[in-house]
Amino acid sequence: MFEWFADLVVYQWLKLPPEQHFSKALHFFVYDAPKILVLLAVAIFVITIIRSYFPPQKTKKYLSHKRTIFGNVLAALVGIMTPFCSCSAVPLFIGFIEAGVPLGVTFSFLISSPMINEIALVLLWGMFGWKVALLYMASGLVIAIIGGWVIGRLKLEHWVEEYVYQTQTTDVELVEPSFGARLRDAGEFTVSLLKSIGPYIVVAIAIGGWIHGYVPDDFIVQYAGRNNPLAVPLVVAIGVPLYNSGSGMVPIVYALLEKGLPLGTALAFMMAVSAISLPEMIILRRVLKIQLVMVFAGILAVAVIATGYLFNLVV
Numbered sequence: 001m002f003e004w005f006a007d008l009v010v011y012q013w014l015k016l017p018p019e020q021h022f023s024k025a026l027h028f029f030v031y032d033a034p035k036i037l038v039l040l041a042v043a044i045f046v047i048t049i050i051r052s053y054f055p056p057q058k059t060k061k062y063l064s065h066k067r068t069i070f071g072n073v074l075a076a077l078v079g080i081m082t083p084f085c086s087c088s089a090v091p092l093f094i095g096f097i098e099a100g101v102p103l104g105v106t107f108s109f110l111i112s113s114p115m116i117n118e119i120a121l122v123l124l125w126g127m128f129g130w131k132v133a134l135l136y137m138a139s140g141l142v143i144a145i146i147g148g149w150v151i152g153r154l155k156l157e158h159w160v161e162e163y164v165y166q167t168q169t170t171d172v173e174l175v176e177p178s179f180g181a182r183l184r185d186a187g188e189f190t191v192s193l194l195k196s197i198g199p200y201i202v203v204a205i206a207i208g209g210w211i212h213g214y215v216p217d218d219f220i221v222q223y224a225g226r227n228n229p230l231a232v233p234l235v236v237a238i239g240v241p242l243y244n245s246g247s248g249m250v251p252i253v254y255a256l257l258e259k260g261l262p263l264g265t266a267l268a269f270m271m272a273v274s275a276i277s278l279p280e281m282i283i284l285r286r287v288l289k290i291q292l293v294m295v296f297a298g299i300l301a302v303a304v305i306a307t308g309y310l311f312n313l314v315v
Helices: 002-013 021-051 056-063 069-080 086-098 103-115 118-128 130-154 162-166 179-214 217-224 231-239 246-258 263-275 278-284 290-314
Strands: none
Touching (some): 002 021, 021 179, 021 246, 056 069, 056 103, 069 130, 086 103, 103 130, 103 263, 118 130, 118 246, 130 263, 130 290, 179 246, 217 231, 231 263, 246 263, 263 290, 278 290
16 A cells, blocks of 8 residues: 555656656655554554553562562563653663662663664564564563673672662552553553654654665665675664664664665664664763763673674574
């Protein structure tokens, strides 16, 4: 349906020749914009209903005092279904630490939640198939579990700002809403979230369309193809200063893959932008000392680069 609509608009209504760069870019945009926004709306609505059963208060209770590798696994799994971004990093981090969640377990949560964004997973599934989506989720979980476990073993609690441990939070008694109320809340949240992130998604699709229409195939292959052994750390270094959600990166990654970028390199770029972004590190600096921020970013960078090389080797 979306392909038919894009053909109708670009080639029949506008009568643009298929071989032109602008035609290719516009067709990419007209095809992907409605497809991604529809997938996004459905994903947000369904996931919001599921997420309503896991409020932050319950999450803290689930993760408190889980000090073994089991705690890292549980935190990484919970992170997939729990909202986390730079704007919510500080209150969530303080709440988890104050509730007794060990530092390493908390970091497993902090890694998995932005990296394995559930909305991005739905979009990856819709655009690339379940194998790519599952591969991305599995790699993100492994990075979150191992990264949090390593930080926990290093005993770096002294690199958390002192005021975090002095902050006292109180839990409000939870009132379970009815299913009808959950549906209404999910509908309102879906509309609100689409209004806030929709423009960024559209811009990302437009960037993907420009890449698809104007960037020569041999340009991507030359500088970030399989023949360049430094392609993976190069795209990770490029991705760190950027800031975008996982869902916003999907159309850009899609365009890069069409131009010949290897899958592992593309997923490493997506992980770097969504999980090691410089703006998020600046936000986390409010609660972590610079040494811990650097350790956190370094572990993530090494893990993402290794994952990119591994995927390029086996896929």
